[in-house]
Amino acid sequence: MHQIAVLAGDGIGREIVPEAVAVLETVAAKYHYSLEFRTGLVSEDAYEKYGHPLPPATLELCRNSEAVLLGAVGSPKMDQLPPELRPERAALLPLRKELGLFANLRPVKVYDPLIGASTLKPEAVQGINILILRELTGGLYFGPKKRERLADGSEQALDTLVYSTPEIERIGRLAFSAARARRGKLVSVDKANVLESSRLWRETMVRLAPEYPEVDLSHMYVDNCAMQLVRWPGQFDVIVTENTFGDILSDQASMLAGSLGMLPSASLGGKVALYEPSHGSAPDIAGKDLANPLATILSAAMMLRHSFGLEEGARAIEAAVAQVLDDGFRTPDLMTEGMTRVGTQAMGREVRIR
Amino acid sequence: MHQIAVLAGDGIGREIVPEAVAVLETVAAKYHYSLEFRTGLVSEDAYEKYGHPLPPATLELCRNSEAVLLGAVGSPKMDQLPPELRPERAALLPLRKELGLFANLRPVKVYDPLIGASTLKPEAVQGINILILRELTGGLYFGPKKRERLADGSEQALDTLVYSTPEIERIGRLAFSAARARRGKLVSVDKANVLESSRLWRETMVRLAPEYPEVDLSHMYVDNCAMQLVRWPGQFDVIVTENTFGDILSDQASMLAGSLGMLPSASLGGKVALYEPSHGSAPDIAGKDLANPLATILSAAMMLRHSFGLEEGARAIEAAVAQVLDDGFRTPDLMTEGMTRVGTQAMGREVRIR
Numbered sequence: 001m002h003q004i005a006v007l008a009g010d011g012i013g014r015e016i017v018p019e020a021v022a023v024l025e026t027v028a029a030k031y032h033y034s035l036e037f038r039t040g041l042v043s044e045d046a047y048e049k050y051g052h053p054l055p056p057a058t059l060e061l062c063r064n065s066e067a068v069l070l071g072a073v074g075s076p077k078m079d080q081l082p083p084e085l086r087p088e089r090a091a092l093l094p095l096r097k098e099l100g101l102f103a104n105l106r107p108v109k110v111y112d113p114l115i116g117a118s119t120l121k122p123e124a125v126q127g128i129n130i131l132i133l134r135e136l137t138g139g140l141y142f143g144p145k146k147r148e149r150l151a152d153g154s155e156q157a158l159d160t161l162v163y164s165t166p167e168i169e170r171i172g173r174l175a176f177s178a179a180r181a182r183r184g185k186l187v188s189v190d191k192a193n194v195l196e197s198s199r200l201w202r203e204t205m206v207r208l209a210p211e212y213p214e215v216d217l218s219h220m221y222v223d224n225c226a227m228q229l230v231r232w233p234g235q236f237d238v239i240v241t242e243n244t245f246g247d248i249l250s251d252q253a254s255m256l257a258g259s260l261g262m263l264p265s266a267s268l269g270g271k272v273a274l275y276e277p278s279h280g281s282a283p284d285i286a287g288k289d290l291a292n293p294l295a296t297i298l299s300a301a302m303m304l305r306h307s308f309g310l311e312e313g314a315r316a317i318e319a320a321v322a323q324v325l326d327d328g329f330r331t332p333d334l335m336t337e338g339m340t341r342v343g344t345q346a347m348g349r350e351v352r353i354r
Numbered sequence: 355m356h357q358i359a360v361l362a363g364d365g366i367g368r369e370i371v372p373e374a375v376a377v378l379e380t381v382a383a384k385y386h387y388s389l390e391f392r393t394g395l396v397s398e399d400a401y402e403k404y405g406h407p408l409p410p411a412t413l414e415l416c417r418n419s420e421a422v423l424l425g426a427v428g429s430p431k432m433d434q435l436p437p438e439l440r441p442e443r444a445a446l447l448p449l450r451k452e453l454g455l456f457a458n459l460r461p462v463k464v465y466d467p468l469i470g471a472s473t474l475k476p477e478a479v480q481g482i483n484i485l486i487l488r489e490l491t492g493g494l495y496f497g498p499k500k501r502e503r504l505a506d507g508s509e510q511a512l513d514t515l516v517y518s519t520p521e522i523e524r525i526g527r528l529a530f531s532a533a534r535a536r537r538g539k540l541v542s543v544d545k546a547n548v549l550e551s552s553r554l555w556r557e558t559m560v561r562l563a564p565e566y567p568e569v570d571l572s573h574m575y576v577d578n579c580a581m582q583l584v585r586w587p588g589q590f591d592v593i594v595t596e597n598t599f600g601d602i603l604s605d606q607a608s609m610l611a612g613s614l615g616m617l618p619s620a621s622l623g624g625k626v627a628l629y630e631p632s633h634g635s636a637p638d639i640a641g642k643d644l645a646n647p648l649a650t651i652l653s654a655a656m657m658l659r660h661s662f663g664l665e666e667g668a669r670a671i672e673a674a675v676a677q678v679l680d681d682g683f684r685t686p687d688l689m690t691e692g693m694t695r696v697g698t699q700a701m702g703r704e705v706r707i708r
């Protein structure tokens with residue numbers, strides 16, 4: 001029996017998460033998996049009921065599950081709160097830290113039928129299948145911060161980018177393993193010509209390399225990587241990098257697929273893993289049956305694979321998604337002439353019946 | 355009499371800089387400007403002669419000039435040296451710091467005849483004219499760094515991202531002024547939902563805004579900006595951001611123009627300003643009359659404008675470059691069917707005769 005904490009969150013999270021749960025139920029029935037879903041409140045709902053976007057009950061629920069399925073957080077109402085109560089800082093970051101989720105996996109796969117959806121030319125994005133691994137609990141986001149008034153009356157603010165060898169090793173090993181299971185090409189991204197933390201990062205990656213003789217490791221400066229992801233994205237298989245660089249590059253790379261609505265993510269590292277679409281809560285289209293549930297559904301497939309080792313079910317979901325696209329079904333974010341326009345629920349249904 | 359320090363540097367720098375100097379001489383003759391060129395050694399040549407990539411004589415030469423025209427640094431030979439003697443760290447960063455060049459201006463303009471050169475679709479890049487302002491002497495690159503051994507034997511490395519209000523104000527004012535002189539739209543990029551330095555950055559920008567009522571200021575998170583630069587680059591006029599974010603975003607944005615060979619840059623802030631192409635020294639094509647000199651020539655135009663206030667000459671150069679492209683002349687990096695292929699020198703000549 002696999003226990004899954006389900007946190008729909010805000011906005012379209014409330015529509016897309018139920019579709020993903022329904023897909024998981026369908027797969028569970030077909031392959032005789034036992035999955036147990038337990039819902040929890042996060043962000044606005046949680047704040048209204050408990051006065052905090054991540055109440056202890058929700059954190060407990062997550063801790064006592066094997067995996068968490070998260071929709072999205074962020075709403076106009078929550079944006080009015082002081083920064084330290086907003087869902088990003090009060091729920092998302094603590095959830096990552098508390099659950100020890102040091103590795104964020106963001107696969108960017110361009111499906112053939114969607115090849116025209118990107119602003120990049122079809123020949124630049126065809127066949128793109130990149131896995132970005134972002135370190136998620138270290139670096140600038142979590143290092144010591146300070147604000148102080150200087151003698152001359154001006155202010156100074158400071159963030160710290162810190163990494164220790166064990167922190168780099170654990171994400172490094174994950175990246176090498178992932179590359180070994182894929183096409184064997186690993187690009188480690190840093191700014192070792194300027195940053196001390198990047199030099200330690202690079203040294204550590206180089207030290208790990210002999211343990212993975214099947215993997216071809218290379219290094220790229222982050223500025224160059226941002227350029228190469230536009231110039232020739234087809235050169236990449238697996239990219240591994242620190243928190244901030246990974247934040248920027250993974251969002252940039254997501255545009256190769258045309259719509260954020262297609263991009264799943266997994267955050268791993270601790271006993272419990274977290275799965276969520278790469279996109280946000282999109283308050284502007286919430287509640288209108290317009291949102292694309294595929295990123296969440298594909299995140300559920302990642303859950304079956306990474307948390308439960310249920311590869312067959314994961315593939316079945318991924319194949320169904322590819323089939324639905326082949327058959328011409330499109331939510332509004334992907335709609336083009338000649339295709340069949342469907343809403344959130346109909347899209348979920350199309351996946352389930354395949 | 356305007357004094358210009360000319361540092362060709364490594365690789366193709368030795369071919370493209372003479373073309374830019376020749377263009378400046380032509381313009382000077384036409385408009386009766388008096389420009390004096392004084393050459394200096396940097397990187398490999400300097401290292402061979404003086405044992406350091408930025409010898410005191412070169413630094414003095416720069417200090418005593420009104421502007422510096424730099425080719426590019428970086429060569430296979432210099433890459434063999436220990437990091438602290440490599441030209442990036444031993445010449446480029448100190449030059450920025452010593453000359454007080456806190457603002458890096460990177461205009462990204464897509465010329466109509468080159469609209470097909472990008473991996474982005476023509477409709478996504480047509481008419482793109484973005485100015486990226488990167489803070490250049492603060493932040494992670496220059497903040498305190500540390501490497502230490504921890505009690506458990508592992509190592510820890512640390513960089514510091516520091517900004518003070520005056521540092522943000524000066525680049526902020528420059529950005530507001532630039533936006534006012536252009537289309538009036540300024541996007542300040544930060545990660546204020548996570549970083550303390552970004553919060554100070556944002557507060558400072560907001561505080562400056564009332565002084566520039568003609569400018570429409572908005573804020574964007576850096577991850578979103580990296581995404582928007584692919585999704586819809588046409589939305590941007592001026593972007594201002596801190597050192598590391600600017601490094602990444604300006605290199606990414608350069609790909610909108612298809613080739614780095616078209617992109618000039620200016621670094622301002624002190625008494626002396628520095629102008630250089632956005633690309634590197636390209637050792638692989640050096641000495642073969644293959645390099646595109648246009649980025650350096652356009653950097654020379656920026657020099658006339660920003661250092662000497664010679665707007666007429668600046669425009670004349672920019673118009674000549676546009677005309678050469680309209681007339682179908684292309685260096686190899688831009689060559690397409692039906693165009694006239696030219697080398698570095700011929701390209702320089704075509705610009706001069708227009």
Ligand SMILES: CC(C)[C@H](C(=O)O)[C@@H](O)C(=O)O
Pocket residue numbers: 088089092093247547548577
């Ligand atoms: C909301 C923010 C803190 C978060 C991050 O940068 O980690 C988001 O951008 C993401 O990528 O999940």
Ligand SMILES: CC(C)[C@H](C(=O)O)[C@@H](O)C(=O)O
Pocket residue numbers: 193194223442443446601
């Ligand atoms: C060489 C490096 C230090 C430099 C930087 O990042 O500033 C380069 O990438 C640039 O953008 O000029």
